[in-house]
Amino acid sequence: MVVKGRRATQADVARLAGVSQTTVSMVLNGTGVAQRRVSAEVRDKVLDAIAVTGYAANPSAQRLAGGRSSIVGIYTYEPVFPHAAADFYYPFMEGVEDEAERSGVDLLMFTSMSGRVGKSLVSTGRVARLRVADGCVLLGRGSYPEDLTELLRQDFPFAFVGRREAPGGQAPYAAAAYGEATGAVVERLLALGHRRIALVNEFTGHESIEDRARGYRDAMSSAGLQPVTFDAPDLTSGQLLDALEGGGVTAAVVTSDLAAPLRRAALARGLDVPRDLSIARLGDPERPDGEDVDWTGFLIPRWEMGAHALRIVLRQLAAEPADPDDLQVSIPCTLVDGATVAPCPAPDTRPEPNRKA
Structure with a gap:
């Protein structure tokens, strides 16, 4: 039965197929589990009704003809x-x-x-x-x-x-294995003799940051060491470097966009990176830092x-x-092996920092 004088509707399809409009809509628009709830027999009835009524001229029905629009x-x-x-x-x-x-x-x-x-x-x-x-x-x-x-x-x-x-x-997601990569970076620093290793975070509450923090904590705990974390520090005041030096920290694993600013702050204070302070970058920065540095750490896939x-x-x-x-x-x-980490320095080899810088 072809509907004459007007465009066919889902109601016309439903009447001809002997099903509800909800079923027609599910066949037309449903995906995944929702579409699989409709049996092959019912689906065929709906498809036949679409062809008979001319509803196939509707874009949604054209999408259905091949199962999807691709x-x-x-x-x-x-x-x-x-x-x-x-x-x-x-x-x-x-x-x-x-x-x-x-x-x-x-x-x-x-x-x-x-x-x-x-x-x-x-x-x-x-x-x-x-x-x-x-x-x-x-x-x-x-x-x-x-x-x-x-x-x-x-x-x-x-x-x-x-x-x-x-x-x-x-x-559903496709993610980077940040936890495992961060753990591997920490393990490399441990192999270089570092024991006071700090995590410097951009911010908290984001899954990718949480994954990095988990990898860091797990690696430190497995080595019997105390995790030390700094969340969203103010790098311009010098307070972070004061805390790192005061705590005897010799290496920092740093979320991507804070690595370059931390390195610049350390150099301005008179520290040598990596001889005095090793810095590993945990991923690619979202904002290019414009510096030609061979970073140790990892790249995001x-x-x-x-x-x-x-x-x-x-x-x-x-x-x-x-x-x-x-x-x-x-x-x-x-x-990435990089060149921004080095063996842990002996306590008496670290220079006095230039605190006026």
């Missing part, structure tokens, strides 16, 4: 084009793009959404907008747990670039994280249910 979105919580941090974000985006080309899917950039102005998708009612695509890769530091919780509730395929926690569910995030989205779109263990991936970081 379009995956990218949503960034911070602007990446153009931006001072573009060099940091570029490898993530390149990884997503390369994997999309390999997998035969197209990418859709969501550029008019709310995260860029400090609001969640949920608070502005924009979550549904992501459903223009089959699934979405999410990227950015300033994310919101309520967005992830809502996407999980809707059974919408997504993956975050970086580990994220969502209240009441397990958010940014390209791999972007590529894996898209793979995780595609696993959720596959006909077979994805193994939950395959939806949360931690990727090893690349350890």
